[in-house]
Amino acid sequence: MNIPREINVEEIDLIYIVSNTPAYLFKRMRGSESVLWMASNLSTEKLVQLYTYLRSEEGNNNYPVSLSYATLIALSTKELSLATDTLKRLPLIGLDWGKQILSIANSQAVPTLTTDLKFTPPRQRSLIFGGSTSENTLTIPSSVRLKL
Amino acid sequence: MIELQTLICCEIISRDADTNKLILVNLFEPLEAEAFPLFLPNFSVLAHFLRADTDPENPTGTLSIKVGVTEVLAAPMNIDFKGKMNTRAIARIQGLIVTEPGIVSTTLRIEGGVEGSYSFTFKLRVPHIQVSST
Numbered sequence: 381m382n383i384p385r386e387i388n389v390e391e392i393d394l395i396y397i398v399s400n401t402p403a404y405l406f407k408r409m410r411g412s413e414s415v416l417w418m419a420s421n422l423s424t425e426k427l428v429q430l431y432t433y434l435r436s437e438e439g440n441n442n443y444p445v446s447l448s449y450a451t452l453i454a455l456s457t458k459e460l461s462l463a464t465d466t467l468k469r470l471p472l473i474g475l476d477w478g479k480q481i482l483s484i485a486n487s488q489a490v491p492t493l494t495t496d497l498k499f500t501p502p503r504q505r506s507l508i509f510g511g512s513t514s515e516n517t518l519t520i521p522s523s524v525r526l527k528l
Numbered sequence: 529m530i531e532l533q534t535l536i537c538c539e540i541i542s543r544d545a546d547t548n549k550l551i552l553v554n555l556f557e558p559l560e561a562e563a564f565p566l567f568l569p570n571f572s573v574l575a576h577f578l579r580a581d582t583d584p585e586n587p588t589g590t591l592s593i594k595v596g597v598t599e600v601l602a603a604p605m606n607i608d609f610k611g612k613m614n615t616r617a618i619a620r621i622q623g624l625i626v627t628e629p630g631i632v633s634t635t636l637r638i639e640g641g642v643e644g645s646y647s648f649t650f651k652l653r654v655p656h657i658q659v660s661s662t
Contacts, residue, residue: 457548490576491610492543492550494618497591497603499571499625 381433386421387414389447396446402480409453418454424466427455431470440474448475456485530583532644533614534576537634541572541618550574550616556632556646560653564628571621575636575644577607578614585609589638591619595650596630605636626650 383389392414399405409415418427431451433439452475455467467485472478539554552574573591589605601621609615626632633647 487613489612490548490614490616491608491612492548492616492618493606493608494543494620495603495606497601497619497621499601499621499623 381430381439383430383443383447384417384422386417387447387450389414389443392450393444393446396444396449402477403484405449405477406453406481406484409450410457412450415450415454418451419457422454424455424458427451427458428466428470431455435471435474445474449477449481452478452481453485456482456489529580530587530638530640530642531578532575532636532638532642533578534574535634535636535644535646536574537646537648538572538574539568539570541574541620543618556648558649558651560651561626561629562653562655564626564650564652566626566650568624568626569622571624573605573619573621573634573636573646575605575607575617575619576614577609577617577638579609580613585611587638587640589617589636592635592637593621593624594631594633594635595626596628598627600624600627607638 391412392409395408395412396405399408418430422430431448434443434448434451452467452470455470458466467482472482475481536552537556538552539556540552542551542553543549544551556571571593575589579585585608587607589607591601591603591605592599593601601624603619605617605619607615607617629650629652631647631649633645635643635645637643
């Protein structure tokens with residue numbers, strides 16, 4: 381599997397090397413251009429494929445573990461329910477900070493609820509309190525109805 | 529106690545499904561209009577809440593919009609923390625009529641006494657007539 385050119389492996393690796401806590405790693409990775417590119421341009425399925433490859437024997441031999449963390453953090457930026465479901469299913473074998481990263485991602489996720497409201501124009505006060513309503517009834521003669 | 533951290537009114541609120549980030553278009557600020565009543569086809573309200581461990585996950589919120597002293601809309605607003613410590617609630621009002629110039633104030637009340645508001649003014653634009661002598 382080819383890693384997209386836009387992902388700067390060296391930059392990701394450097395962030396991983398200098399990170400001394402999972403929180404720092406998460407914060408720095410979220411600000412990384414490569415992770416932002418992954419989050420914006422790769423679908424959830426693509427990221428899962430990439431992560432699965434990186435955790436496979438071939439991927440693990442060819443690419444640093446930092447790239448797996450970067451993919452995991454890119455996945456955490458996806459829509460909440462989708463990301464939560466996907467992240468729960470991913471095996472975290474070989475990632476010492478995997479659980480902590482998922483925990484941080486979970487605590488930072490913001491659920492968003494949208495309510496659609498229909499506006500009803502306010503009625504005239506005279507109609508509400510005055511009681512002065514009128515009705516117009518039109519009676520169509522039977523002859524007209526027959527013509528129709 | 530639940531904290532209402534942000535309350536903003538704008539025309540359109542869009543959420544990026546990939547990154548969960550919000551895009552707010554055309555924030556309502558003091559405006560001038562040629563004539564009243566005025567129809568606003570899009571009116572959206574964004575609220576961001578924070579809660580403590582002891583606070584409920586689904587508090588009841590009430591959204592109220594007033595033009596001057598007249599309440600033009602009052603509706604319940606769904607709030608759901610979904611197990612998190614912060615949440616966002618968006619209300620999309622499909623068309624709002626501003627009947628007269630004045631202050632348009634949006635107020636959100638949550639059970640327990642938390643309240644926040646966002647206000648802006650609508651003014652009637654005085655037509656500028658240029659008289660030229662020939």
